[in-house]
Structures are given as C-alpha cells and as structure tokens.
Amino acid sequence: MTKRGSSQQVSNHPDAGAQRALIAANFINRIGNGLFNTASILYFTFVVHLPATQVGLGLTIAGLIGLAAGLPAGNLADRIGPRTIWLVALVVQAVAMTAFIWIDSWLAFTLVATVDRLAATAGGAAGGGLIARASGESPAAFRAKLRTYVNLGVVMGTLGSAFAIQIDTRPAYTALILANAASFALAGLIAFIGVPNYRPLPRPKEHHQWAVLTDRPYMTFVALWSVMSLQYQTVSLLLPLWLTTQTDAPRWIVVVVYVVNNGVCLLLQYKLGSRVETTRQGGKALRLAGILFLVSCVLMALSAEVPIWAALVLTVVAVTIHSLGEVWESSGGYALGFGLAPDHAQGQYQGFLGIGFNAGQALAPLVLTGAVLTLGIPGWLLLGGLFAGLGAAGPPVAAWAERTRPGKPEEAPLPKVGG
Structure with a gap:
C-alpha cells in the first residue's frame, strides 16, 4: 500500500x-x-x-x-x-x-x-x-x-x-x-x-522540516479539532461545576457522570471507532459528533430548570449522548490526524497536532468556566452550537485536504451504529 x-x-x-x-x-x-x-x-x-x-x-x-x-x-x-x-x-x-x-x-x-x-x-x-x-x-x-x-x-x-x-x-x-x-x-x-526500532522512511526532495506549517488543509483540521476537543473538559470540569452550583442535584451525581462517560467510551470505542478508516469517514464522524454534542449541551442546560429527579435523568441521558459524541469525535480526529499526514513526516505532523490539542486543553478552563458558567443556559446553547458548527465543517475540510493529496480513495459511507 x-x-x-x-x-x-x-x-x-x-x-x-x-x-x-x-x-x-x-x-x-x-x-x-x-x-x-x-x-x-x-x-x-x-x-x-x-x-x-x-x-x-x-x-x-x-x-x-x-x-x-x-x-x-x-x-x-x-x-x-x-x-x-x-x-x-x-x-x-x-x-x-x-x-x-x-x-x-x-x-x-x-x-x-x-x-x-x-x-x-x-x-x-x-x-x-x-x-x-x-x-x-x-x-x-x-x-x-x-x-x-x-x-x-x-x-x-x-x-x-x-x-x-x-x-x-x-x-x-x-x-x-x-x-x-x-x-x-x-x-x-x-x-x-x-517495539521495533523502525528505520526512518526516505523523504522526498521537496520535504522540509516545517512542511506541516505550509499544509493549509491540515492546519485547518488541527484548528477545528483542537477547539472541538473542548468537549473533553465539558464533562470532566464544566458539568460537575454546573451540577453542584446551578442545580439541586446531590453531589454523588458527579461520580455517576464519570462512570457513565468512561463506561460508554470503554464499551463502544472499539465497536464504533474501528469503522472510521478513511479521511472522508473521519469528516463524517466529526459531523455526527457535533450533532450529538449539541443535543447533550441542550439537555445539560435544562438540568437547572427541572426537579431533582428530572435533573438526574437528564444528566445521565446527556452524558450518555455526549460520550457517544466523544467516541465519534476521537475516531474522526484519528482518521484525519494520521490519514492526512505523509508517512515520512508522521512525527512532525503528530507533533503539530499535539500542539493544537494541548493549547486547546490549556484554554479550556478559561473558556468553559468563564463563558458557559457566566452566561448560564445561553452559554450551554452557544457551546452546543459551536460544537455543531465545527462538526459540520468536518466533511468539507476532509474533502479539501484529500484534493491536495496525491491519489483519491473511494468514498465509503459511515457505518450505522447498529451494524
């Protein structure tokens, strides 16, 4: 190959x-x-x-x-x-x-x-x-x-x-x-x-050590994915703060949030993620993730406006949906992050991807607590809209990136969750 x-x-x-x-x-x-x-x-x-x-x-x-x-x-x-x-x-x-x-x-x-x-x-x-x-x-x-x-x-x-x-x-x-x-x-x-001590792959004459910085489609994907990766701290940081400060839900619900999130990811990461092979499928996976994040953010926002029992139910449903989105988001990120990188420059490209991801995670507490907690329900809706918009950009970014690479793989549809 x-x-x-x-x-x-x-x-x-x-x-x-x-x-x-x-x-x-x-x-x-x-x-x-x-x-x-x-x-x-x-x-x-x-x-x-x-x-x-x-x-x-x-x-x-x-x-x-x-x-x-x-x-x-x-x-x-x-x-x-x-x-x-x-x-x-x-x-x-x-x-x-x-x-x-x-x-x-x-x-x-x-x-x-x-x-x-x-x-x-x-x-x-x-x-x-x-x-x-x-x-x-x-x-x-x-x-x-x-x-x-x-x-x-x-x-x-x-x-x-x-x-x-x-x-x-x-x-x-x-x-x-x-x-x-x-x-x-x-x-x-x-x-x-x-692990074998893999020998470096031959590099083409046009290769240079800052090639990734001239790869506009890849840089666009990294920017998109880095912002979308705010979703990780939505569950680990933002939701626990929201539940304990803006709702009457018991504090033990925070433990349930972590259990549900990790449980869904553990059970479904391989089943769903193993189906996202091509960059086109990766773009579609990001789009699906954005939709799921939007739905989960709406449900999380509503947890502050309902009785305690309803808040508990909404929270569990919201985290389950969010966790499904996390599986698709990570799978789409892997497909694009690795699939668009040249074999001879995987280290350079993964290094740049890591810079984008870590920068996003460093800014996440400021963005999530400063914006969403301050604005309340409108903040959740804006966050969900942001995720949905970023996800919608996944397929066109993937298609753009593929057009700049030699060779075009056949497009395959994203498999349905049920099989």
Missing part, C-alpha cells in the same frame, strides 16, 4: 507484536497517570503547601512552554526513528515525576512541571509516529483498541488513587508519585523490548 502524501511504500500487514507492546506500554503508563492526576492538586496544595492559584499558574506556564517541543521532537522522530525519541521522553518523565517528591517551592514546582510537559509533548509526537508505523492496513481498528485500553488504564488508576486520598498523608501521596514514575519506566522497558 502506498499511502497518500508519501512516496514510500508501507507494509499492509500490521505488526501484531508491536501493537501488543504499544497497547501494554500505554495501558500501564495511563494507570500511573490516573493514580497521580486525580490526587496531584491535593498533594501540591495540602502537602507541599502551595496555594491553588500558584499551582494553576505553574501548570499553565509549564503547559504553554511544553508546546515548544512538538515540532522539533517530531522532526527528530522522523529523522532518527520514533522509538528512540519516545523512550527518551519516557525516561525524562520518570525522572521529572520522581523529582516532585522533593519540591518545596513554587519555582521548583514550575521547573519540574515544565520539564515534564516538554517531555510529554515530545513523547506524544514520537508516539504518534510509532502508532502510524505499527498500524498496518487497519489503522482505525488498532487506534480504537489502543484508546480503549488507555481509557481503562486511566479508570483503574483513578480508582486506585482513592486509597491514598482517603489516607491523606504525605507517604500515601508519595507512593502515588513513585508509582506514576515507575509506570513511565515500565512503559519504556516494554517498548524497548517489544
């Missing part, structure tokens, strides 16, 4: 061993992330005694600086091989995570967090290149399976962190930090043993 946008032939046959190793490495790594991320704010505020505002500022600074590693790391991955860069990033993250147990000031916290974010961004770019090389002829199926295990790992880690949070001592939080550091190291060991 010769992939669009590349002069290099890539084998149709998936690398089953590499896929298993990547799934195992990411699964273990995300267990560690779940352990640490859930309790991190408690550790930095109650154990290190940093004010929450300083923690937020430090994380924002680290996140913004971390974006700078995306393109350079991606180019390095394309030039010397993605596994090498990914392994280096995992080692750096393991060291940075361990360093958190010794910090005692805001400056030290910010410096360590910045190193961690630089390595995370570099690892994302290189990891994307590895996924592309191991995907074979059915990339959507592998990426859907990988995301399923990633979600499962986060859920398991989050549940595990509850023990440390309940104990609420420095040794308990330290154990979480060291467990996360160990997950980076173990993930790297699995990748070193089980």
